[in-house]
Amino acid sequence: MKDYKADPIVLSTRIRLARNLKDYPFPARLSPAEKAQVNDEVAAVLLEDGSLRRIDMESLSDSEAVSLAEKHLISPEFASDAEGRTLLLSQDETVSIMLCEEDHIRIQVIEPGLSLDEAYGKADALDDRLARRLPVAFDEKLGYLTQCPTNLGTALRASVMLHLPALSRAGLMGRLSSTIAKLGLTLRGTYGEGTKPIGELFQLSNQVTLGISEQVAIQNLAAIARQIMAQETEAREALRQDNVFIDKIYRARGILGSAYMLSCSECTDLLSLVRLGAALGLLDVPLEKLDRLLTEIQPATINVAAGQPCAPAQRDVIRAQKVKDALQER
Amino acid sequence: MKDYKADPIVLSTRIRLARNLKDYPFPARLSPAEKAQVNDEVAAVLLEDGSLRRIDMESLSDSEAVSLAEKHLISPEFASDAEGRTLLLSQDETVSIMLCEEDHIRIQVIEPGLSLDEAYGKADALDDRLARRLPVAFDEKLGYLTQCPTNLGTALRASVMLHLPALSRAGLMGRLSSTIAKLGLTLRGTYGEGTKPIGELFQLSNQVTLGISEQVAIQNLAAIARQIMAQETEAREALRQDNVFIDKIYRARGILGSAYMLSCSECTDLLSLVRLGAALGLLDVPLEKLDRLLTEIQPATINVAAGQPCAPAQRDVIRAQKVKDALQER
Helix, strand or coil, X not given: CCCCCCCCCEEEEEEEEEECECCCCCHHHCCHHHHHHHHHXXXXXXXXXXXXXXXXXXXXXXXXXXXXXXXXXXXXHHHHCCXXXXXXXXXXXXXXXXXXXXXXXXXXXXXXXXXXXXXXXXXXXXXXXXXXXXXXXXXCCCEECCCCHXXXXXXXXXXXXXXXXXXXXXXXXXXXXXXXXXXXXXXXXXXXXXXXXXXXXXXXXXXXXXXXCHHHHHHHHHXXXXXXXXXXXXXXXXXXXXXXXXXXXXXXXHHHCCCCCCCXXXXXXXXXXXXHHHHCCCCCCCHHHHHHHHHHCCHHHHHHHHCCCCCHHHHHHHHHHHHHHHHHCC | CCCCCCCCCEEEEEEEEEECECCCCCHHHCCHHHHHHHHHHHHHHHCCCCCEEEEEHHHCCHHHHHHHHHCCCCCHHXXXXXXXXXXXXXXXXXXXXXXXXXXXXXEEEEEECCCHHHHHHHHHHHHHHHHHHCCEXXXXXXXXXXXXXXXXXXXXXXXXXXXXXXXXXXXXHHXXXXXXXXXXXXEECCCCCCCCCCCCEEEEEECCCCCCCHHHHHHHHHHHHHHHHHHHHHHHHHHCCCHHHHHHHHHHHHHHCCCCCCCHHHHHHHHHHHHHHHHCCCCCCCHHHHHHHHHHCCHHHHHHHHCCCCCHHHHHHHHHHHHHHHHHCC
16 A cells, blocks of 8 residues: 555545354354364465465554554454454555454455455455355355344445545535435444544445345445545535635644644544645645555554553654654655 | 844833924914924924935825834824824834824834833934924923823833733733832833733833933833843743643644734734744744734735735735745745
8 A cells, every 4th residue: 555646535445345154153152262263264274375464463462453443454343352363464454354353254455545346356356265265154045144134145345435524514414424325325434333534534335235246236336436526526626715714724734734732633633624635736745645644643553653552642742743744754 | 123133022122202392382282284384393303314204194095104003113093193293214113203193292212122221322312403403392390391291201101012921821911010000110012001912912111200310210111121021031931841832832833834814813823922932942933033024914014015905804815925925934
C-alpha cells in the first residue's frame, strides 16, 4: 500500500470471506487445544508460499493488538481477546487472515481506492488454496456455513470506506442510509457495526449473503458506491461557493500545521477537512499522506510507534508533532 | 516608526499637551471663520520648519479620517466631526497636532516602547515654538487653561499602551486597575476612556494635572508602568508551564497563517496571542510586524489601503490575506 494513487472519495476496499473447517465445531465451542490445532492446520497451508507471516495474538501487547484493529487489519473483538487466536499477515498488510475469530478462518483483503475486483480476486485465490487442501464446511443449499446465520451463503462481506464530508455536512446521510438499507446494503461508522462515523468516513457494505452470487454482490456494491460517489462529488462542488466552509478548510490545515496538542477526535475531524480541501484542489497536500495519518494518529498505533503506552496528554503532544512533521515534509 | 526595536510589553508611549490661544474662546464657541483663523495662525507657526504637513479634516473621506483614529493619531471625536478642524502630521506619524478639537491645540507625540522622556521632549519643543510666537492661555494659579477642567494645570496627558495578556488571563486586571486608580493614574481600554480593551492592550495614563509638575507626572507614570511590566513578566513566566495555553499560542499562529476570513476582533485576539508567543520566544515573529498589523487590520485602515470602502465580509478576506502575507515574508 506504499505506492498508490489515493481516490478523492474511496479510501479503501475490503473483501472478507468467512470459512470454517468441516471437522471442527465453531471456535466458540473449541477447547484451547482444538483451537491450536485449527490454527496450525490452516497456517500450514497458507504460510507455504512465504507471503504471509504468522502472529500469535497472545504474543502481542495490548497496544500492538489494538493498533492492528485501528488499521482495520483485524476486528476489535479479535484484538480484545487474544486467547487461542492467530493472525496471518502479508508484508504490505493488504492480506490479513484471522484464525479462530467468530469463524475458524476469516480471509481479509484490503486495497486502496475502489478495487472490488482486485480485492476479491486476491481473496478468492487464497480461498482456493485453502479449499484444495482442507475440508471446508459447505452445504449445497445454504452455501458456506458460518457461526452467525447472517453470513451463511457466500459468507462474503465486501465493503468500501467512503469519505463523505460534503454529504454529511449537507445533512443527507440519514436519508442516504435508509435508501441504501432498502437496497440490501448498509452504510455505517468507520469501525463497523454500531460504531459512529469518525472523520466523516463511512463503510458501505453488502448485507445479503444468501441466494446471491459473489459476483452479483460485488457488482451491486460497486454500482451503489459509484452513485454515492457521484452525489458526494456534486455536494462538494456546492461547497466551493461557501466561503465560510473554505475558511474552515484553510484553518484546519493551519491548526494541523501548528497545534502543540491534538486529541484523536479533533485531529481526525481536521484531517477530514484537509482531505476534502486537498480533493477540491484548495490545499496542496497528498491524499495518500492524509490517509496514512488517519491511521497513524490512532492511540494504540501511537503507543506502538513510541515503543510504550503513553498517557493521553503525552499522546496528544506526540500526535500533534507527528502531523506537523508529516505535513511539513515534501 | 519604521526602524525600532519593539518592547515585549509596551507598544507605545504617548504625550499629549492641550493648549489654547488667549485671544479666542474655546473651539465649541468659535464660528467657522474664527476656527479657520485659529487653524491658520497655529499652522503658520508650526509648519515653518517643514517637518509637518497640513491636513484639512474636511478633505478626507470617512475611512481616511477613521483610519487616523485607528492609528491613534487623532481622537475618535476628531475623526467623526471634521468641520473646521485641521491636523498637522509629521512624515513618520510620530507627531500629530489636532487643531480645534476640544481645545485649540492638542500636541501629540507617539513613540514606540517606553519612551516617556523622548516623547515629552519632542512635545515640549513644539510647545516652546508655539509659546514664543502665540499668546497661550495660562493662569499663574491654574496653569494652562483648557476647556475641560480635568486638564487644567499641566494640561499634560501621558500614556503608555501596554500588552497585558498574562495578567488579563490570570484575572488580575480588575484588582490592578483599582490599585492604580488610588495612585492617581488610570488603566483603560485600547481607545481611551470608556472603550473596552482589544487584544489585551491597555492604556495606562496620568489623571492628575493640577498641582503637579510635568516631570513628576511622567516619573510617576514611568514608575507604575515598570511595576506593571514586572508583574506581567512574572505572569508570563507562569504561562510557560501551561501546555494548554502554549497550544493556544501555536494554534493562533497557525490560524493567522491560514484563515481565509478574519474578523477584526478575532484577528486582534489572535495577534495578541502570537505577540505573547513571540515575546516568550515560542514563535519566531518580529514584534514590530505584529504591532504594525494590529493597526493595519483595522476596518478603516483596510478601506484606505484598498482605495475604497469595502463590505465587512470582503474586508475579512482582505484582512486574512494581509496577515498571511505579512507573516510569510521574512
